[in-house]
Amino acid sequence: MALDTHGQQQNLIKPPHVAIVPTPGIGHLTPLVELAKLLLVHHNFTITFIIPNDGLHLAPQKKLLQALDPQAISYIFLPPVSFDDLPNDVMVEIKMVLTLTRSLSALRDELIVLIQSTRLVALVVDLFGTDAFDVANELHVSPYIFFTTAALSLSLIFHFPHLHETTTCEYRDLPEPIQLPGCVPLHGRDLTDPVQDRSNEAYKVMVRMCKKHRSAAGIMVNSFVDLEPGAFKAFKEQGQGLPPVYPVGPVIKMGSVDGFEGNECMKWLDKQPNESVLFVSFGSGGTFSQEQMTELALGLELSGQRFIWVVKSPNETAKNANYFSVQGSEDPLGFLPNGFLDRTKEVGLVVPSWAPQVQVLSHRATGGFLTHCGWNSTLESIVHGVPLIAWPLYAEQRTNRALLVDGLKVAVVVKCNDKGIVESQDIAKYVRGLIEGDEGKLLRNNMKGYKEAAKLALSQEGSSTKSLAEVAQVWKSLNT
Template sequence: MWLINIYIYIRGRGIPPVFPVGPVIKTGSIDGIDGNECLRWLDKLPNGSVLFVSFGSGGTLSQEQLNELALGLELSGYRFIWVVKSPNETMKNASFFSVQGEENPLGFLPNGFLERTKDVGLVVPTWAPQVEVLNHRSTGAFLTHCGWNSTLESIVHGVPLIAWPLYVEQKMNKVLLVDGLRVALGVKENKKGIVESQDVATYVRDLFEGDEGKLLRKKMEEYKEAAKLALAEEWSSTKSLVEVAQIWKGLKN
């Protein structure tokens, strides 16, 4: 279900065939942006000990939710890298429509948070090299907005998830990850639409040390191996691409 599908219509053959190809992900960082600070920080830490927190290119939280997330991460006691964006009270995808750099996102964090968590957390404004962070040996979990790129990147690198969708198809992806693939813990909001700090801390602890977290981690490792096989020379993804190329070649001739 999580493979990218290429649909090709062939005249006169009825229902278009489906060719499963993937998983397809970006393997490098954005040109011109240095993410080495995150990787150097991770290099010093034990294997699988860090939670990566990111809501994607566009995701934003309200000020109240930003505070609750910060306090929850602190309360959990676990190491973390958190990509912080300035809060927005009306749009959950506000970063797509705002000019980055107008305000310092770190200035919106709770008073004293950075000082109190300096020994366990790294907070970076706006952007981090997500693929490299997920691929790092020290990264053990990913709190994500459930965007499709992030979903595929976590599967390819075998990193279990805390699923926190914000908008559009992300809520559907959460259902797939939590109930379908069973590689994620899904967050729950209170009556005000806020994920509370105590719950954030519980999700983090459960994923790292709880019985359910161990099952999710094992399941994600299985999908990681399946992804490797799918992309191998004699397996499904490569064979599908070859078949597509042969069909295109035949149509051209």
């Protein structure tokens, strides 16, 4: 018995340890890495990343993890899973969830090792990782979610099982907007892609995943109280049946410039007037058809405004073609209209595939951001006070657009023609309006207000700092 007590004392002397399990995609790993840094620096946690492995495109993930402090943050890649049994057109979200569910046995083995060798107090997953809860509960480890998008989307997830049971039509055909407590009204067509076809396997996966969110021991949200006050107030008021919700954002990459393209972008920006440049980027996964890419190029040229455009090779079938694959070997610049680079060389900088987004957004010369409305990009814009042209492509980006345009009033939204194409003359109009027009001034002022609010939330006595400290305190009190 005395030995057992001694063992417990030994365990309490060890720093509390957290296991973090991201689902595939660099956009999911990045905020989790930033969360890990906060837990280490401010709360003395040690961390292990356990990475389910889709067998593809792991170089960016490895690069990100190798840059961390190896004394405090370690990482393990689980054995790759196979998707050979899946049809080629399976939705990205199904692959993300299956990468985790097919790794549960390997995850369980790694968690057992951590339980034996560290003082493991919590398992943290992202919003697609809730199938790991079964393993966490079996091993008596508290399961938490780091919800890497808006509180609006979390509200929708809590409400979704009810929506599923009380409607039979496709959500895009709902006659009235969905009213979520404390949130901007949402049209059914603005819901995330995997729920837009009730007969698709992805729909069943989403229903199951949404139900599992309620069984988390707690949910940290990458947003902050002053950005979405109504939603966070409603979570508190709903109380019973919901896990505790902690607004801990904005948790974003602060990063440094690396690589030739990074330096080239910054040198070019240094020569431009204040708030005169539009940054054009559609995230790590976003892609366009050749026709849309051509319209975008001509629209930027027609606008007469300065721009930095991160160009990717076109794809005719998917808007998220780069999510699970390495950028094609073809030079994306070869798909631009003839003469475009020569005609715009005085006002534009075109960079293939990648640019140092955080540095570009934080630069004094950047006056607007044409974006897919991914949540990481959205938070980076807010932290740096850059207004937006919202062009959602996939996943929950249309939901984010509703928040940005209708709720926060920091973005103007693009409109498509009957073929689903945003035309060049419209693009030119949006760009001029944002950089030079009165509407742009209004959006910029609104965004600067949220920039100040974000700064306050992350200050020493700020709401998000206190919220994360609350989570840390709960974890430290667990004597596992």
